[in-house]
Every structure is written in structure tokens, then in C-alpha cells.
Amino acid sequence: MNKGKVDVLLGLQWGDEGKGKVVDVLTPKYDVVARFQGGPNAGHTLEFEGQKYVLRSIPSGIFQGGKVNIIGNGVVLAPDLFMDEAKALEASGHDLHARLHISKKAHLIMPTHRVLDAAYEAQKGKDKVGTTGKGIGPTYTDKISRNGLRVGDILENFEEKYAKAKARHEAILKSLNFDYDITEVEKKWLEGVEYLRQFPIVDSEHEINNILKSGKSVLCEGAQGTMLDVDFGSYPFVTSSNTICAGACTGLGIGPNKIGEVYGIMKAYCTHS
Secondary structure (H helix, E strand, O other): OOOOOEEEEEEOOOOOOOHHHHHHHHHHHOOEEEEOOEOOOOOEEEEEOOEEEEEOOOOHHHHOOOOEEEEOOOEEEOHHHHHHHHHHHHHOOOOOOOOEEEEOOOEEOOHHHHHHHHHHHHHHHHHOOOOOOOOHHHHHHHHHOOOOOEHHHHHOOHHHHHHHHHHHHHHHHHHOOOOOOOHHHHHHHHHHHHHHOOOOEEOHHHHHHHHHHOOOOEEEEOOOOHHHOOOOOOOOOOOOOOOOHHHHHHHHOOOHHHEEEEEEEOOOOOOOO
């Protein structure tokens, strides 16, 4: 652990290496725990005070009292799934609202992103990638094509921005002749957006650099694994983000010289297809 540095924990294979268990051991040593990429396709299983939890979007430091947990700009967030995850933790007695900060620049996974995910997979037939169906790929596609909806957008003219993004997705789905109904999903998704407003929505790049300047320690919690990196993994059977150290820099807004130790987690056998 290095004060004033960001240590990074990564999977070295195709995910499912047991990162959650190692994170659980390391987090008590750090002041801040941050997620820098991926979305609810992650799944870190932790055991805390005799209870098991699966964290998909929320950093694992949430169980350690007094620590700041940051969802960085490189993460894609589904408000409805985030709400379910957070409320389950709250029901177990963990107060998230003061300890969990969310980047204004993190992108939102819309209900129509999930439909697009299914539509694109169906179109590929036998050549399908095998996505998780959570809408993560289409969300990153919108981010790169500068059409995305970000967490910060919920603070101003959100209804207008959402309607515009949704209409664009609907036009694509119409061209693909893909039938769908998002009525119930959308209702819960909008509830999730309201729930998101209860949390500190921050410029996380400034926050994390100020934390480093103050001499505190930060642990970056990677999701998936190195071989699922969109550039350096087993393309096209990869995730839609950079799962390596470079992803920590862009997904949190820190310079490469701020990286301290890098912990690579692997297992004796691989699970991938």
C-alpha cells in the first residue's frame, strides 16, 4: 500500500478469479475504494459479519465504516439494478448515502440499451458474442459515439434528454424489426433515477486527485479480467471496456504516475468458452 498512490487489483484471466475475496482482505488497509470500469456484469461475492453479499456496481469498501467509495467515470450504471443492490445493503444495516460517491460522468444504462443488446445478439445468430444482456455494450457504444446519457444529466433537463436518447434507440429497434415492451422495466428504471439523486453526485476526477494530494491511499477494484479487455483481450469475445491499469487511469481521471502497486489475481484453471 502506497500513501498518495492508487493501487490496482485486476483479474489476470477471463474474470471469476476470486477478486472479491482478495478485495475483502485488502480494503481495510485503504482510505478509499473505487470502481473504474464495467457495470452490473461484474459480481464480487463478499462475506461480511457472517453474511454473503454480491456487489455488482458498488465498491467493496462499503462494508468498512468511514471509508469513501467512488463509482468512477468509466463505469456504466443501471439505476434500477443499482437501487436494488443499494437497498439490499441498507436493509442489512449499511448506510451508503454518506459513503458512496458517484461520478457525474458515469454513463447510464437505459432500458432500451438492454433491448438493443438482445436485438444485436439475435441479429448475429450463431456468431453471437454471448453478452450478459445487461445493455453494457450498447451503453459504451453510445458513450463513444457521443450520444450517451450521463449521471450528471439527471440533475438538469433530464426528461428531455432521456426522451431524445430513447427515441433514437426506438428508431434503431424499428429498423431491426425487434419486438419489445419496456413499460414495467422503464417504470422501475425511473424510480432508480430518483433514488440516484439521494447520493453525492461528484466530479470524481477532482475528488480522487485531491484525496491523493492529501496523502491518502486508494484501492482500484477491477471488474472482469485482463483477457476480457476490449483492446488486449480475446477479441471479439471481450467486454466493452479496458479492464487493465490503463482503464484505471481513464476511468478515474488519474495520471499513470499515480499508479502504485498492481495486484494480479489468477487461478489454476480457466473458465471461459
